Amino acid sequence: MMTPQEYKDALMWRYACKKFDPAARIAPATWDALEEAFHLAPSSLGLQLWHFIVVDDREIREKLCEASFNQTQVRDASKYVVLCARRDVQDSDLLAHINRAHEVLNTSEERMQSAYAKYKGYSVFWQGDEGKSWMESQVHLAAGFVAAAAACLHVDTCIMGGIVPAKYDEILGLEDSPYRTVLGMAFGYRSPEDAHALEAKVRYPKDKVISHC
Amino acid sequence: MMTPQEYKDALMWRYACKKFDPAARIAPATWDALEEAFHLAPSSLGLQLWHFIVVDDREIREKLCEASFNQTQVRDASKYVVLCARRDVQDSDLLAHINRAHEVLNTSEERMQSAYAKYKGYSVFWQGDEGKSWMESQVHLAAGFVAAAAACLHVDTCIMGGIVPAKYDEILGLEDSPYRTVLGMAFGYRSPEDAHALEAKVRYPKDKVISHC
Ligand SMILES: Cc1cc2nc3c(=O)[nH]c(=O)nc-3n(C[C@H](O)[C@H](O)[C@H](O)COP(=O)(O)O)c2cc1C
Ligand SMILES: Cc1cc2nc3c(=O)[nH]c(=O)nc-3n(C[C@H](O)[C@H](O)[C@H](O)COP(=O)(O)O)c2cc1C
Numbered sequence: 001m002m003t004p005q006e007y008k009d010a011l012m013w014r015y016a017c018k019k020f021d022p023a024a025r026i027a028p029a030t031w032d033a034l035e036e037a038f039h040l041a042p043s044s045l046g047l048q049l050w051h052f053i054v055v056d057d058r059e060i061r062e063k064l065c066e067a068s069f070n071q072t073q074v075r076d077a078s079k080y081v082v083l084c085a086r087r088d089v090q091d092s093d094l095l096a097h098i099n100r101a102h103e104v105l106n107t108s109e110e111r112m113q114s115a116y117a118k119y120k121g122y123s124v125f126w127q128g129d130e131g132k133s134w135m136e137s138q139v140h141l142a143a144g145f146v147a148a149a150a151a152c153l154h155v156d157t158c159i160m161g162g163i164v165p166a167k168y169d170e171i172l173g174l175e176d177s178p179y180r181t182v183l184g185m186a187f188g189y190r191s192p193e194d195a196h197a198l199e200a201k202v203r204y205p206k207d208k209v210i211s212h213c
Numbered sequence: 214m215m216t217p218q219e220y221k222d223a224l225m226w227r228y229a230c231k232k233f234d235p236a237a238r239i240a241p242a243t244w245d246a247l248e249e250a251f252h253l254a255p256s257s258l259g260l261q262l263w264h265f266i267v268v269d270d271r272e273i274r275e276k277l278c279e280a281s282f283n284q285t286q287v288r289d290a291s292k293y294v295v296l297c298a299r300r301d302v303q304d305s306d307l308l309a310h311i312n313r314a315h316e317v318l319n320t321s322e323e324r325m326q327s328a329y330a331k332y333k334g335y336s337v338f339w340q341g342d343e344g345k346s347w348m349e350s351q352v353h354l355a356a357g358f359v360a361a362a363a364a365c366l367h368v369d370t371c372i373m374g375g376i377v378p379a380k381y382d383e384i385l386g387l388e389d390s391p392y393r394t395v396l397g398m399a400f401g402y403r404s405p406e407d408a409h410a411l412e413a414k415v416r417y418p419k420d421k422v423i424s425h426c
Contacts, residue, residue, distance in 0.1 A: 001223070001365065001366070001367050002215065002365045004243050005242075007214075007246045007249075008246050008249050011249055011250060011253045012253070012342065012363075013245075020286045030217050030218045033217035033220045036419075037220070037224060037361070039226045039416055039419050041357065042227075042229055042360060042372060048417055051424065051426075052422060052423045054423065054424070054425045054426075055425075056425060060373070060426060063269060072251065090407070092255070096417075097415075100415060100416075100417055101415045104414070105413060105415065106417075121227075129346075130241035132346070133342075133345070135352050137346070138351050138353065140350040140354040141353055141354060141356055144254065144255070144355060144359065145357035145361045147255060148362050148365075149361050150366055152220060153215060153217065153220060154214050155384065161257050166344050199318060200318060202259055202314045203253060203261065203316065203317075204251075204261055204309075205253050209251070209252060209263065209265060210252065210265045210266075211264065211265075211267070212269060213268055213273060213385070
């Protein structure tokens, strides 16, 4: 647990790291907590329609860097994760989730049946273009969740939207898989040369983005 | 700062709260830190194409509750926030952001010009249906960011996707505004009656959602 002031300090400490120290590595216990944050991130209906690929392979990193307009974070960060969304949702995905709930919670046959009916009722969420957008949104939510986690562990991050997802899919062999690339995310420690670390935060005044009624 | 183990404990403590204690209120300093988390959440290009409405008014809360399939979190939570995305992006939005950066960072006229050109080059992001999806994703990212923040402050949350955004827009008078409702988010403290608080987390085994290469 943190105090409100400690949390505000962490928020000010965090920034989108532009230049990582390539020599600074994340300790295993710290990385484990960040993988847990991915694993336990909340999702709509708990469906977890996502997959996270931790890319340690140097050659793949170089290729992904090229497919990211050569943004150096992809290459230099201690850890680099590719965040993927499901291409589409099948009945079998709903059943997989319900079976998992059954396994974990030991739910009754009856509750499983009613969960399945409920999920089917929501299926408009994941159909067509709206569905694609819905699944991408889930992945962004996970990115925000883990970015906040990293700040509390004083691990620097950069969420990477400036990538070519189709090239990532190609490099990672995702084209015939049920998943497609949505975002990248770099984790590590800021280089002392990253001038951005010292810059003031560019945000609109609070009352422009938050109102009360 | 938290240790990896403390962070994992916070992740396990967090859950999507189904029943808030209507009498338990968030202290002002704690709420202030959560507003700061909304305010300082990262966004693509830093554009902050969002608006957050903190709804304290009881009557409006009741109406939003009805527009959320009567999910009681909307009514009972200490704080309820409606997360909105821009309907569309105008040149004036880019200029507003660049002017703000100028104000905060005291950037040169030249750097401002080149930032403007860069932003214009990205404008495919926020056009058409893809753009709508992109702006919704940003808002989901903020929701994830703040949900993680709340867990560190031991404030319970529920992200609310089970709402009727068009009805929210009507209730909040957003129809002719540049913003539209994407999500709701409830903040407060779990009721001792919320059985969900004690249930095990339903997640796929870690190696089903995270892979390494
Ligand atoms: C985008 C989004 C929308 C959600 N909408 C609702 C909702 O309308 N009502 C609700 O009770 N829970 C909602 N949830 C909570 C999820 O059901 C919950 O996070 C998921 O089942 C995982 O459980 P946990 O968060 O308790 O670990 C939503 C979660 C997300 C991420
Ligand atoms: C979805 C998303 C995509 C982003 N893509 C990139 C990127 O490709 N490269 C980069 O350097 N920063 C990227 N950023 C970082 C933002 O530019 C940054 O968060 C924003 O300007 C606010 O600054 P701050 O995070 O330092 O407070 C991205 C952020 C988000 C949320």
